[in-house]
Amino acid sequence: MRQDKWITIILIALLCMLQYRLWFGKNAIPDYLKLKEEVKAQSAQNQNLAQRNSLLKADINDLKIGLESIEERARHELGLIKRGETFYRIIPANND
Template sequence: MAMKVISFCLLIAIGFLSYDIWAGRNGLKQYEEISANLLKAQQQSAKLQDRNQAVIDELNDLKQGNTAIEELARTELGLIREDETFFRILGDK
């Protein structure tokens, strides 16, 4: 009889501990959620680092001289020099 009680208590303890490992605080479920959040944060961080590097590169170009300023004026503002001729090519329509 005593052996059955001890076995039952051990079974209950094993059940409680396994539940705590799988679904309890700091369990597998929480680990998977934190891992997913970490992956999202790392991806967002990589995007922000790329954007920061692009801004740093553009600042360095602007500090180097007029070539970068001229390139920005041509691409973003559509400016041309006085001695240049502007050609606009239309599609088939």
């Protein structure tokens, strides 16, 4: 009977130690949950970057293939015009 008490006490102490390590030790449940959220955020960021990369690849392919896209970029980004063209800028009226 006395030996059964000691075994029970030892088992309860081991259970308490394991529970402590599970909740408060290194790589415990709170650490796991924090890392899980960080992985989720990093995955979302990676997805956005992958989408941006695919758009940039499409732009690169378009620039390699067609002259129209080069001309469009020159017009919009650099403000260039062809010979013989007339450039008109329409300025919106201020509504002050």
